Structure formats: structure tokens, C-alpha cells
Amino acid sequence: MLIDRFDLKILEQLQRDDSLSIAQLAEGIGLSVTPCWRRIQRLEKEGVIEKRIAVLSPEKLDLGLTVFVMIKTDKHNQAWLNEFQETVKAFPEIIEVNRLAGEYDYLLKVITRNNQSYDAFYKRLIARIELSNVTSCFSMEQVKKTTELPLGEIT
Amino acid sequence: MLIDRFDLKILEQLQRDDSLSIAQLAEGIGLSVTPCWRRIQRLEKEGVIEKRIAVLSPEKLDLGLTVFVMIKTDKHNQAWLNEFQETVKAFPEIIEVNRLAGEYDYLLKVITRNNQSYDAFYKRLIARIELSNVTSCFSMEQVKKTTELPLGEIT
DNA sequence: CACTGTTCAGGAATTTTATTCCTTATCGCT
DNA sequence: AGCGATAAGGAATAAAATTCCTGAACAGTG
Known part of the structure; x- marks a missing residue:
């Protein structure tokens, strides 16, 4: 290719x-x-173009709050992992989940309407799966946001 | 609306x-x-639909490394802020930048080809702007990734 | 209760755009 | 030079978007 x-x-x-x-x-x-x-x-x-979509405005749809959730877990077995994956896929508010190397195990990006709806989401999340250490980092401001990959590096 | x-x-x-x-x-x-x-x-x-785009495959384009960069700064003046904003906008590898409430001031999402190109990027970044405390968290695995906003919450 | 203006759905005509088909040029290889 | 493969371009066709027009539902007013 x-x-x-x-x-x-x-x-x-x-x-x-x-x-x-x-x-x-x-x-x-x-x-x-x-x-x-x-x-x-x-x-x-070939799959280089994955899909074609419309990008919607979070603000216009009253989804102005972005929160990054950092998770540490002490459960590193397969069963917990499967349950975790199922869980995050079931929550539409969870936009992105990465397993990290380093201090924290997972980083989640969450989009909701406001503090109150985030709190409701958070309660539903921890009710559904056990997480030993969770830190929520609220975004105060989107300084930059793009959907474009850096193609300049490719020769 | x-x-x-x-x-x-x-x-x-x-x-x-x-x-x-x-x-x-x-x-x-x-x-x-x-x-x-x-x-x-x-x-x-009305701007509810912001734009229509093609989503490309990072893997197919050899952009398989995602790194989250957490930044603390001691410079909170306007001049530094402007310089910081200009800087992150100038780097196409920086996909997303959020100013956070809490321990860290900024969270950056960076996409590059591999460790080596990340290191090159990192050197260029710190050469261009002063950052007092920088932590790079490497993503081992994308557990979930979507471009869809959670519209279910809207009545 | 008609009358009127407004809003929004739907069908058909028209214009624009995507897709196919066919021809031609370029280049590497023997 | 001749052959085969690869990719470009133009014209014809098919499909889709856009416009134009008609009619239904409904709220406000004399």
C-alpha cells in the first residue's frame, strides 16, 4: 500500500x-x-479512509463539559478487563479510553452537559464497575481541538 | 434553536x-x-453540524503512537499563555489541548509515528516554549474511540 | 366560524455530481 | 523496438442533490 x-x-x-x-x-x-x-x-x-462523518458542535447541543478521568486499578485479571471494556463501551458519554503506561492505568475522556450530569454519570460508572483510584480532571477550556492527523511527517 | x-x-x-x-x-x-x-x-x-470530514486510519498511515502530555507551569501571565497557544497550534502532532482544573494545568494529546518521532517532537516542543513540569503518558492500547457525541441525553 | 398568514411535509422537475466506459499516454522490462 | 502493466483523461450515463410548486395542519383575529 x-x-x-x-x-x-x-x-x-x-x-x-x-x-x-x-x-x-x-x-x-x-x-x-x-x-x-x-x-x-x-x-x-484499503481502509485508509475509515469513514465519513459529520462533526457536531458540543456547545450547540449543550454538551459543554469535558472531563478526563484517570483510573488506577489493582485488578489486572482478564475477567475484570473484559468487564471494564464492556462497561466503557456501554457509556456513550465516554468518548475515548486509553490504557496507559505509567502511574495511571487508564485515561478516559468524558463529555456531558454539566457538573450535575457528570456527577450522575460518575455514580452510574462506579456503581457498575470497581475502580480502586479515580481522579476526575475537569477541562476549563479547549485550547486546541482537531480531527486531522499529522500527515506532514509521511514521505 | x-x-x-x-x-x-x-x-x-x-x-x-x-x-x-x-x-x-x-x-x-x-x-x-x-x-x-x-x-x-x-x-x-445553525452550526449544529460543524463540518463534514473523512476520518483516516492512524494505523494505516503509520501514526500508531498516542501520547498524553500533562503539563504544569509556573508562568500564568498573558504573554506566556499566548505563546503557549500559538505553539500548540503550530504543531500538527498536537491533536487536542485542554486547560484543566486541578493538579496539572494542561493535557495534550499527541499523535506520532513511534517513540523516536515522539522524542523528536518532544525536543522541538520544549525548545520552543518553557514548561516547568512535563509528564508523558504513553498509550498502550485504544480501548475505545469514537467521534460521536452522546445525544441520548438530549430531550 | 370563516378568513388569513405561517409553518412544514411531499412530489415532480431540474441541475449538479458521481460513476462507468472507453481511449490514450507513460514507463519498466525483455 | 515491442509488450504488458499502470495510470491519466474525456465523454456518456446513472444517481443524487436541489429547486420549485402544491397542499395540509394549525394558531390568531375580526
Whole structure:
């Protein structure tokens, strides 16, 4: 799977905005419509393009609170792990979960409406699974947020 | 700006996958094409739909390393803050930056190719701006990752 | 209770865009 | 030079988005 500089331009554009027509995109990158279209098809088939989505505004939907939850656990067996994975997948407020190397075992990103709804979420979470040490870090301000991968590094 | 049940269904579908035609979408939610189209237009104009993008695969693009960088600073003046904001915006590897309440001041999410490129990034970062205390937490595994906002909470 | 204005759904026509099909150019290899 | 593979481009076709028009439901008013 090789990605040349046309593919890279296509990906850069589409990950920023895929609402342009292929004709506009093709013109922007200096290619005609058909080969450009074929490249997009290929990138989708290969899985380089995972999906196409609409990004919604959390603020407009009254989902203005982001909290990062840091978790330490003393249970490192498979059963607990499975239960944990099932649990986080069941909560739509949990946007992202990473298992970490270092002091904390897991980092969760949670989006809710406000303090009160976060508290309700938190209670439901700890009721469902045992977590030995939980720290909630409230986000005061989104300084930067992007969905774009850094493609510049790719040759 | 009121959002009814139809709008919610549209948003839920589009934030999951916007590659369907409006005809398919309209059928799925029980509306005909034109009113469905008009609702999408309105949601875009109002900013509830921020943008439409392609989500790319980090793995396929050899961007398999995610690191969370926790920063404490002793400089809380406006000049430093501006410089910090400019800096994080200039680094495409920095995907997300939140100012936190609590022990740490900032949490950064960084995506790079591997340890080596992370180290190169880290050196460039600390060369550019003074940070008094920096902890890098490497992600071992993405347990969950979604781009979908929890719309279930909205009435 | 009609009348009127407003809002919103739906169908059909039209325009735009995506997709297919076919032809041509380029390049590496023997 | 000749062959085969790979990729580009143009034109035709299919599909989708967008516009335009009609009609239903409903609240406010004389």
C-alpha cells in the first residue's frame, strides 16, 4: 500500500473537509476527475479512509463539559478487563479510553452537559464497575481541538 | 434553536456515517427527501453540524503512537499563555489541548509515528516554549474511540 | 366560524455530481 | 523496438442533490 503525493493531498483535503465535489477536489490537487475518484475509492477500500462523518458542535447541543478521568486499578485479571471494556463501551458519554503506561492505568475522556450530569454519570460508572483510584480532571477550556492527523511527517 | 426528534435522528445518523444519500437517510427516519434535506441545511447553517470530514486510519498511515502530555507551569501571565497557544497550534502532532482544573494545568494529546518521532517532537516542543513540569503518558492500547457525541441525553 | 398568514411535509422537475466506459499516454522490462 | 502493466483523461450515463410548486395542519383575529 503505497501513498503518493496525490493521495496525500486528497487525504489532507478530505480529513479537513469532504463536502467539496470531486471536480473541485481534483482541480485543487491538479488531477482530473476520474483518477481522483479512483484514488478515493482505493483509499476507502484499503481502509485508509475509515469513514465519513459529520462533526457536531458540543456547545450547540449543550454538551459543554469535558472531563478526563484517570483510573488506577489493582485488578489486572482478564475477567475484570473484559468487564471494564464492556462497561466503557456501554457509556456513550465516554468518548475515548486509553490504557496507559505509567502511574495511571487508564485515561478516559468524558463529555456531558454539566457538573450535575457528570456527577450522575460518575455514580452510574462506579456503581457498575470497581475502580480502586479515580481522579476526575475537569477541562476549563479547549485550547486546541482537531480531527486531522499529522500527515506532514509521511514521505 | 429547537431540535426535535427528527433532527436528533438525522444528527445521530450523520455523526456516525454521512455517506448515505438523503433518500436513504430520509427513509430511515421516516420523512421524505425534501424536508429531510431542509433540516440538514438548517442544522448546517445553525452550526449544529460543524463540518463534514473523512476520518483516516492512524494505523494505516503509520501514526500508531498516542501520547498524553500533562503539563504544569509556573508562568500564568498573558504573554506566556499566548505563546503557549500559538505553539500548540503550530504543531500538527498536537491533536487536542485542554486547560484543566486541578493538579496539572494542561493535557495534550499527541499523535506520532513511534517513540523516536515522539522524542523528536518532544525536543522541538520544549525548545520552543518553557514548561516547568512535563509528564508523558504513553498509550498502550485504544480501548475505545469514537467521534460521536452522546445525544441520548438530549430531550 | 370563516378568513388569513405561517409553518412544514411531499412530489415532480431540474441541475449538479458521481460513476462507468472507453481511449490514450507513460514507463519498466525483455 | 515491442509488450504488458499502470495510470491519466474525456465523454456518456446513472444517481443524487436541489429547486420549485402544491397542499395540509394549525394558531390568531375580526
